[in-house]
Amino acid sequence: MSHHIVEVRDLCFSYPDGVEALKGVSFRILHGESVALVGANGAGKSTLLLHLNGYLTPTRGEVRIGDVPLTRATAVAARRAVGMVFQDPDDQLFMPTVFEDVAFGPLNAGLPPDEVERRVALALERVGMVHLKNRPPYKLSAGEKRAVAIATVLAMAPDILVMDEPSSHLDPRGRRRLIGLLKSFAHTKIIATHDLELVVEICSRVIVLAGGKVVAEGPTVEMLNDECLMLAHGLERPLSLSRVPR
Amino acid sequence: MGLGQWIEIGHMDELGRMESPVHRLDARSKALTTLVFIVVVMSFPRYEVSALMPLFLYPFAILSLGRIPPACIVRKILVAAPLALVIGMFNPYFDRQPVAAVCGYVISGGWLSFASIIIRFTLTVGAALALVACTGMDRLGAGLERLGLPRVFAVQLLFLYRYLFVIAAEGSRMTRSLELRSAGLQSLRLRVYGSLVGHLLLRSMDRADRVYRAMVARGFDGEIRVMRRTHFRWTDWMFMIGWTGFFIVARLWNLAELVGRWLTGGVS
Numbered sequence: 001m002s003h004h005i006v007e008v009r010d011l012c013f014s015y016p017d018g019v020e021a022l023k024g025v026s027f028r029i030l031h032g033e034s035v036a037l038v039g040a041n042g043a044g045k046s047t048l049l050l051h052l053n054g055y056l057t058p059t060r061g062e063v064r065i066g067d068v069p070l071t072r073a074t075a076v077a078a079r080r081a082v083g084m085v086f087q088d089p090d091d092q093l094f095m096p097t098v099f100e101d102v103a104f105g106p107l108n109a110g111l112p113p114d115e116v117e118r119r120v121a122l123a124l125e126r127v128g129m130v131h132l133k134n135r136p137p138y139k140l141s142a143g144e145k146r147a148v149a150i151a152t153v154l155a156m157a158p159d160i161l162v163m164d165e166p167s168s169h170l171d172p173r174g175r176r177r178l179i180g181l182l183k184s185f186a187h188t189k190i191i192a193t194h195d196l197e198l199v200v201e202i203c204s205r206v207i208v209l210a211g212g213k214v215v216a217e218g219p220t221v222e223m224l225n226d227e228c229l230m231l232a233h234g235l236e237r238p239l240s241l242s243r244v245p246r
Numbered sequence: 247m248g249l250g251q252w253i254e255i256g257h258m259d260e261l262g263r264m265e266s267p268v269h270r271l272d273a274r275s276k277a278l279t280t281l282v283f284i285v286v287v288m289s290f291p292r293y294e295v296s297a298l299m300p301l302f303l304y305p306f307a308i309l310s311l312g313r314i315p316p317a318c319i320v321r322k323i324l325v326a327a328p329l330a331l332v333i334g335m336f337n338p339y340f341d342r343q344p345v346a347a348v349c350g351y352v353i354s355g356g357w358l359s360f361a362s363i364i365i366r367f368t369l370t371v372g373a374a375l376a377l378v379a380c381t382g383m384d385r386l387g388a389g390l391e392r393l394g395l396p397r398v399f400a401v402q403l404l405f406l407y408r409y410l411f412v413i414a415a416e417g418s419r420m421t422r423s424l425e426l427r428s429a430g431l432q433s434l435r436l437r438v439y440g441s442l443v444g445h446l447l448l449r450s451m452d453r454a455d456r457v458y459r460a461m462v463a464r465g466f467d468g469e470i471r472v473m474r475r476t477h478f479r480w481t482d483w484m485f486m487i488g489w490t491g492f493f494i495v496a497r498l499w500n501l502a503e504l505v506g507r508w509l510t511g512g513v514s
Contacts, residue, residue, distance in 0.1 A: 050459070053463055055459055055462060055463065076465070076467075079462070079463055079464075079465055080465065083463075084460075084463045086456065086459070086460055086463075088456070090415075091453065091456040091457050091459075091460050092460040094408055094411075094457050094460065094461065095384075096259035096260075096262070096263065096382065096384065097259075097263065100384075104461075104464055104466075105464035105465055107471040107472075108464060108465035108466055108467065108469075108471060109465055134263075136259060136260065138411070152464065153464075156464060156465070
């Protein structure tokens with residue numbers, strides 16, 4: 001199924017204040033692949049992610065979801081294919097109850113009420129949060145909020161999951177649960193994170209961004225074991241890899 | 247207690263989801279009735295006080311039938327009260343013509359119109375808050391749209407409400423950090439507050455942008471969609487016609503005076 005492919009070609013983007021956030025980024029992510037986007041703060045990770053569902057329009061270059069270039073006209077379809085989990089769940093959860101929040105996407109897709117209800121139940125069950133259905137989201141714990149935020153995206157049945165710092169603000173147990181959950185998804189995954197241990201467990205490939213450019217790209221273990229590369233980009237070689245023979 | 251906690255914005259959403267005969271009514275009938283109520287209240291002459299009193303029945307009936315604790319509505323009215331006070335506070339200075347005497351005290355027209363403004367304010371704001379509390383903002387927005395309000399306005403209203411949470415959350419976070427670093431000083435320089443408010447605006451705008459982004463990411467296209475659409479039933483007609491009738495009667499005759507005269511056996 002080719003529509004799970006994400007391709008970025010020579011992507012450039014400048015913010016209105018003149019800051020050049022992306023300077024010609026190119027990569028190709030295949031069906032079912034889990035790829036980590038790593039890099040120091042301000043490397044352009046979040047800006048890049050915002051291009052993947054057409055929220056930002058590149059000043060040069062293009063994004064292709066499947067075989068379709070992402071434009072204003074194709075953005076609606078792309079947003080259905082690319083589920084985006086934002087960095088701060090508080091930004092993502094804006095409805096009065098968990099149920100309504102998870103139902104927001106399916107309702108906007110124009111699904112009939114019973115199908116919406118089914119999707120919501122399924123998505124909440126998937127993340128283990130059915131019992132919170134009628135709670136207001138702002139009263140949940142950070143881990144619960146994150147799980148519900150993921151459910152809001154799952155309910156839209158996306159092909160590709162894009163996540164910005166999914167493990168931030170989580171306690172170790174919440175993080176462990178998240179990793180288990182992410183491992184169980186067959187989706188194509190693109191994860192921007194500083195949590196390199198999570199990358200080791202989930203992602204098969206790593207793309208290193210710096211100054212708005214791709215500076216390195218390759219298999220996870222090889223990339224993260226490169227001490228010089230890691231240190232040069234504000235990262236650290238994950239401890240778990242020291243057990244892996246080089 | 248921060249302002250955010252004091253007005254408990256989130257509480258309104260919880261109230262809107264409760265079950266009661268008033269909650270079950272269609273949003274449109276409640277919105278229309280409340281609109282008629284506000285127009286009627288505003289149409290009274292400026293010195294009117296006593297004739298307004300029977301109209302308190304409407305917000306009270308909604309609150310009690312909707313099982314909404316009056317305290318949370320009263321608190322929100324108090325938050326907005328300074329506005330009405332500012333509007334009315336010069337009346338007693340400019341309008342010193344005596345119009346009535348109670349127990350030997352002469353009351354000037356200014357004080358009477360001031361009281362009238364405060365009562366009208368309490369009635370209209372109270373009724374509007376009661377409407378939101380027993381309908382929920384989302385259903386109200388969808389209802390208004392079905393009534394023919396242009397979608398742009400309905401969505402504006404919804405966003406305005408949604409971003410109240412955003413601003414309240416940012417505001418409470420900022421005042422907390424301010425308190426922690428002001429070393430117990432009660433009065434801070436005006437300059438600090440100036441920069442605080444400026445920052446609040448900028449941060450709220452950023453946050454609002456992120457919320458909007460998340461909505462767009464999940465297919466929001468400007469249309470409000472709700473799960474359960476209520477239908478206009480006979481109870482809605484009863485509600486509308488009954489209350490509108492009452493408002494008209496209360497507008498044409500001073501019910502308070504009539505009841506008073508009846509109780510005192512026609513002595514006037």
